[in-house]
Amino acid sequence: MKPLFHPRVDDLDLSTILHACADPTRLRLLADINTEPGKTCGTFETELSKSTLSAHFKVLRESGLIRQEPGPGNSRLNWPRTAEVQMRFPDVISAILKSVTR
Amino acid sequence: MKPLFHPRVDDLDLSTILHACADPTRLRLLADINTEPGKTCGTFETELSKSTLSAHFKVLRESGLIRQEPGPGNSRLNWPRTAEVQMRFPDVISAILKSVTR
């Protein structure tokens, strides 16, 4: 599996991050990844098609909110980058995640 | 001056709020309103046209982030609703505002 692009902490942008969080689907995904780190892309509850979901993961990853690393088979493991993001923007992500209704 | 629509605290939506914050221009406006509450719409530093600015204020207002009340003449005074928003989504707005680079 090809490794994917991930922005460095220094390159994180607040507006980009907020935009990534602003979509209900992505916010749900992000929350799930934080509750259950290492989940594989196919294990999320959703009605959406695979391609749509893949696009959402891409937005999350490119914003710096998650890390996607090669997993077993052709899968990808999804990890939160919350700790890293907090270094740049303290409390933002944690506050948002706390407000997400399950 | 007509009073404008403002959502009740109970009707605030996290995604809507994050979307409102996700635009750099709006984030700038929001930060300015919080630093200097009661500012009038025309007193913001910007290159944008009146109509564009007005649209941004509308997004902020309808998301619940600011209150726009009639001011002297035909002006509108802009107030933060940060305290109200915090009741629904604790720390979210304050954390975002702290991360805004001046």
Added chain:
DNA sequence: CCAAGTGTTCGTGAATTGACGAATACACGA
């Protein structure tokens, strides 16, 4: 080697966004 499983990419289309200028609405002072 082949089939099954897992994701990504591409092309498409509908809807939304963000920008603008022109027109409009409203309040106030002269």
Added chain:
DNA sequence: TCGTGTATTCGTCAATTCACGAACACTTGG
């Protein structure tokens, strides 16, 4: 009442977003 200042609304336009299915890429098990 007539300008002037302030802000909203409207119509338009280009660009972006979000959704989908089809096609492709890659790994692994049989």
